[in-house]
Structures are given as structure tokens and as C-alpha cells.
Amino acid sequence: MADSKRIPTAGGPGLSHNPFAALSSEGLPPGPCGRPPSLAGSLANNETNPAKKNRGRVDILRVKAGRGGKTVTVVKNFSGIGLPEKEQLAKTMQRACGTGGTVKNGQIEIQGDKREEVARILTEANFHPVFAGG
Numbered sequence: 001m002a003d004s005k006r007i008p009t010a011g012g013p014g015l016s017h018n019p020f021a022a023l024s025s026e027g028l029p030p031g032p033c034g035r036p037p038s039l040a041g042s043l044a045n046n047e048t049n050p051a052k053k054n055r056g057r058v059d060i061l062r063v064k065a066g067r068g069g070k071t072v073t074v075v076k077n078f079s080g081i082g083l084p085e086k087e088q089l090a091k092t093m094q095r096a097c098g099t100g101g102t103v104k105n106g107q108i109e110i111q112g113d114k115r116e117e118v119a120r121i122l123t124e125a126n127f128h129p130v131f132a133g134g
Contacts, residue, residue, distance in 0.1 A: 053126065054126060054127075054128055055080065055081070055125070055126045055127050055128075056078075056079045056080065056127060056128065057077065057127075057128045057129075057130055058075055058076070058077055058078055058122055058127050058128070058129055058130070059075070059076050059077045059129075059130055059131075059132040059133075060073065060074070060075055060115050060118055060119055060122075060129050060130065060131050060132065061073070061074045061075075061076070061132050061133045062074075062113050062115060062133065063133075070111070071112055071113045072109050072110065072111060072112070073109070073110040073111075073112065073113060073114045073115050073118055074107050074108070074109050074110075075089075075093075075107060075108040075109075075110075075118060075122070075129075076106070076107040076108075078106065083103065083106075086103050086106070086108055087103050089108060089121070089122075089125060090102065090103050090108045090110070092121055093108065093110050093114070093117070093118050093121050094110065096117050096120075096121055097110055097112065097114040097117050097118070099111040099112050099114065115131060119131070
């Protein structure tokens with residue numbers, strides 16, 4: 001066998017040829033960081049910033065029954081999220097609405113009729129809020 005057909009793997013001149021080295025980024029618009037985009041960088045940005053996925057439909061209800069005449073906003077039918085994330089969402093809703101609330105039986109309950117504010121927060125969290133009931 002002839003050793004002349006072997007490709008050097010020591011990182012010498014055999015592996016240093018880059019066919020894109022002669023390309024220039026002159027005339028290209030600046031990238032999102034103010035730098036001209038590179039060929040490899042544009043592919044990396046698409047892979048690291050995937051589109052936000054819709055996390056499913058959730059129902060927003062206004063409930064008065066069984067609460068002594070008080071109105072409560074109930075968010076239910078979450079799919080795929082656990083109790084810690086529901087508690088975090090409830091805290092965010094409580095701060096935004098300026099009211100109290102809790103997580104009971106897998107549902108978030110916010111005091112008062114705060115459906116619009118709750119829907120905005122859920123939309124920002126990539127859920128699809130739907131006003132259900134009356």
C-alpha cells in the first residue's frame with residue numbers, strides 16, 4: 001500500500017483550506033448585533049432562536065356561584081405544565097391585577113373579574129386563552 005494517498009490529519013495545510021475564506025461580507029446589511037452577518041452565524045441564529053410554540057388552549061371563566069356573591073376569575077384546562085409553573089403564573093397575575101389569588105385543584109383563581117388582564121398574561125406566556133361561560 002502506498003502512503004502517498006493518505007490525507008494528513010495533523011492539522012497542517014491539508015485541513016486548513018476553507019472554500020468560503022475568499023468571500024466578503026461587504027454590502028450586506030448589519031446583523032441584529034450591529035455586525036455584518038457571517039455565513040455560519042446566520043445558521044446558528046436560526047437554530048438557537050426557535051419560534052415560540054403555542055402551549056395550548058386555556059379557558060378563562062368568571063364564577064360567582066358558591067363564593068358568597070364574590071366574583072372570581074378561574075383559569076383552567078392547562079395541559080403539560082406542573083404545579084410550580086401554575087403557582088408562578090398565579091403570582092404574576094396577582095401582581096398585575098393587584099388582587100389575591102390561589103391555585104386550587106389544578107386551576108388558578110384570581111379574586112375579582114380580571115379576565116382581560118389574565119388573558120394578556122397568558123398570551124405573553126404563549127398560551128391561547130379563551131373566554132368560556134358567561
